Amino acid sequence: MKLQHGLGGLEGLEGFPLDYEKRVFVEDWEKRIFGIHAAMMGLSASLRDSVPGYDLDAVPTTFNTTWTWAHLRSGAEAMHPFEYFKFRYYEKWLGGISAYLVEQGYLTQEELDAATERFREQPQAQLPDRDAEAVDEQVLDYLRRGDTPRRGPATPAFAVGDEVVVRNPPATEHTRLPGYLRGHRGRVERVFEGNYSYFVSTGGDGLGQPMSVYIVRFEPDELWGEETERAAGPLYAELYETYLSAGSTRDGNR
Amino acid sequence: MSELFAYPDDREEASAAQVKALEALLIEKGVITGSTVDKVLGYFESEMTPLNGKKIVARAWVDPEFARLLATDTPKAIAQLDLPEGMAGAEGEHIAAVVNEPGVHNLVICSLCSCFPWPVLGLPPYWYKDPVFRARAAREPRVVLAELGVELDDDTEVRVWDSSGHSRWFVVPARPSGTEGWSEEQLAELVTTESMIGVALPGPAA
Numbered sequence: 001m002k003l004q005h006g007l008g009g010l011e012g013l014e015g016f017p018l019d020y021e022k023r024v025f026v027e028d029w030e031k032r033i034f035g036i037h038a039a040m041m042g043l044s045a046s047l048r049d050s051v052p053g054y055d056l057d058a059v060p061t062t063f064n065t066t067w068t069w070a071h072l073r074s075g076a077e078a079m080h081p082f083e084y085f086k087f088r089y090y091e092k093w094l095g096g097i098s099a100y101l102v103e104q105g106y107l108t109q110e111e112l113d114a115a116t117e118r119f120r121e122q123p124q125a126q127l128p129d130r131d132a133e134a135v136d137e138q139v140l141d142y143l144r145r146g147d148t149p150r151r152g153p154a155t156p157a158f159a160v161g162d163e164v165v166v167r168n169p170p171a172t173e174h175t176r177l178p179g180y181l182r183g184h185r186g187r188v189e190r191v192f193e194g195n196y197s198y199f200v201s202t203g204g205d206g207l208g209q210p211m212s213v214y215i216v217r218f219e220p221d222e223l224w225g226e227e228t229e230r231a232a233g234p235l236y237a238e239l240y241e242t243y244l245s246a247g248s249t250r251d252g253n254r
Numbered sequence: 255m256s257e258l259f260a261y262p263d264d265r266e267e268a269s270a271a272q273v274k275a276l277e278a279l280l281i282e283k284g285v286i287t288g289s290t291v292d293k294v295l296g297y298f299e300s301e302m303t304p305l306n307g308k309k310i311v312a313r314a315w316v317d318p319e320f321a322r323l324l325a326t327d328t329p330k331a332i333a334q335l336d337l338p339e340g341m342a343g344a345e346g347e348h349i350a351a352v353v354n355e356p357g358v359h360n361l362v363i364c365s366l367c368s369c370f371p372w373p374v375l376g377l378p379p380y381w382y383k384d385p386v387f388r389a390r391a392a393r394e395p396r397v398v399l400a401e402l403g404v405e406l407d408d409d410t411e412v413r414v415w416d417s418s419g420h421s422r423w424f425v426v427p428a429r430p431s432g433t434e435g436w437s438e439e440q441l442a443e444l445v446t447t448e449s450m451i452g453v454a455l456p457g458p459a460a
Contacts, residue, residue: 007385008365008392008416018387018401021380022448029270032277034377035291041344043285062284073367089368089383094273107279115275120267127274128281129288136293139286143297144340148347149420176418178365180392196420213419229394231408238419 001171003081006179009224030090037093040067042142043135046199052145059138065104068199070174072096078173149210154195156212157241162188164216165247166239172205177243184223185247186216189236198240206242213240298377301338304447307374307424309335310351311450312442315429324426325353332374345422346373352415353426354452359406361399361452362415362423363391369417371424375447382451392416402453425452432458 025031046066047054075096076084087095102109119125158164166181176198192213201208216239220232280286310332314321324331328351332341340346349371352360364370365388370378381387391398395412399405406412415423427449433441448454 005366007388008363010389011393013386013389014394014397016386016390018390018398019381019384020402021384024377024379026380027266027270029266029273031295032273032291035294036273036277036280036286038294038344039286039290060284061286063286076367085385089380091269094269094276098272098276101276101280106283106285107276111279112272112275115278116268116272119271119274119278123267123270123274127278127288130281130284130286131289132284132287135287136290139290140293140297142344143294143302144343146343146345146347150348176366178392178416178418180365192420224393227393229396231396231412233395233412233414235392235414235416237416238421240419 001179001182002077004077004079004084005171005175005177008178009180011227025090026088027090033090033094033097037067037072037097038143039139040097041069041147042139044068047142047147050147051150052147054138054142054145056138059134060132061135061138063106066200067100070199070202071100074174074200075099077175149196149198150194151197151210152195154193154210154212156191156214158188158191158212158214158244158246160188160191163247164188164214164244166216167243167245169206169243170204172203174200174202175205176202176207176240177205178237180223181218181237181239181243184218186218186222186237188214189217190215196240207240211241213238214244215239216244297340298372302340302343302373303376304374304445304450305442306337306341307371307447307450308442308445309337309438310374311426311445311456312438314353314426315433315441316438321353321426324351341373343373345369346371348420348422349374350421350423351426352413352423354428356428357409358411358413359399359404359452360413360415360425361391361395362417362425363388364417365389365392366418369422371422374422374424375450379447381453399453402448404453404455424450426450427452427456430456430458 043061043063044067048056076092101107166184168182195210196213197210198207215236218235220228281288314324328349354360368378368383395414444457446454449456
């Protein structure tokens with residue numbers, strides 16, 4: 001497990017001041033990288049297989065690869081754990097998206113460096129213009145209709161009330177398993193109807209093909225032991241089936 | 255931002271130049287247009303904002319039948335209201351309400367990243383993505399809530415919801431006392447983004 005996968009419950013931050021910054025963006029440039037990310041999501045080749053059935057062939061964009069939340073998250077989660085904390089949230093987005101666009105050949109590092117230098121010298125310089133309404137329409141259509149991961153019916157391995165133990169899959173670049181749950185027992189609170197895909201395969205971590213998803217209830221003592229806070233309540237996590245194993249007997253083993 | 259986020263003087267200028275370079279190159283190379291980013295931002299500034307969540311909560315406060323549906327089939331309930339098109343769009347595909355009631359207070363977190371119900375709440379505020387919040391809220395939600403001004407007695411159960419699957423949760427806070435007879439519009443003004451995530455209570459009746 002990487003540090004950034006196990007942030008939840010990380011010890012030693014008691015009394016550490018929360019930065020209760022309520023703004024969504026603290027710097028104007030952060031808006032632009034958010035907008036670029038949303039546009040790439042709305043033009044992603046993966047939308048060809050999406051439930052809404054977007055007609056990407058009719059969209060005059062040169063973007064022809066897949067960009068999803070999984071790609072953005074991988075960019076941040078794959079970082080060296082110490083590096084991860086050096087960068088602010090949207091700085092990680094900027095780094096990950098820049099790296100992807102260079103890797104995929106949409107631009108070269110030299111082009112990016114040169115253009116960056118140009119805007120350093122002339123921050124007020126205008127952006128180029130290009131009019132292609134169908135591109136913007138596709139992006140907004142994606143924002144309005146989304147990309148549900150719901151696929152077909154499911155045959156869930158667990159039922160409401162079942163005790164489950166969270167598995168401990170190998171750490172990969174990207175996971176949807178909060179690290180602090182690994183090895184802990186919980187009880188299935190809800191089984192979602194149908195199965196749900198994930199954007200990409202996370203390899204040994206187990207995500208990708210459609211599978212059942214559950215809400216699992218964890219008792220606070222089970223998660224935090226002696227560090228459980230006063231009058232603690234339950235924690236619920238929504239977990240993909242690949243992260244769970246049967247835990248029907250209380251044999252004391254984890 | 256706090257001192258923790260104090261960076262070299264030119265850090266923001268460097269990022270601003272880099273993102274502008276990216277946008278310029280993407281336009282030149284035919285990926286996006288000169289207006290794509292502005293249109294995306296306009297969508298979130300005008301249509302997908304916390305105002306939608308405020309209206310949903312206010313309706314739940316005045317209409318018990320709607321409140322029941324909101325708790326059991328959130329998308330169906332939301333679809334009944336006159337809200338902008340796109341409530342089941344990006345990051346709203348599988349939206350679910352968790353409802354505060356006497357003796358129960360809900361708190362939504364995303365300890366891995368920043369999962370957030372965009373159509374209902376708009377984009378997530380910075381504090382929600384703060385690693386310190388994500389770390390502490392999982393293990394000591396009561397302490398965190400108290401620091402943020404939400405004092406709960408020990409009899410109130412705090413339920414933490416860590417988003418890591420397909421659902422995007424938001425909290426339906428309890429209606430403040432002293433608001434009997436208020437209109438939905440008046441009630442909606444008491445609801446804040448923070449109260450719909452669970453780190454604040456709706457404003458007191460004036």
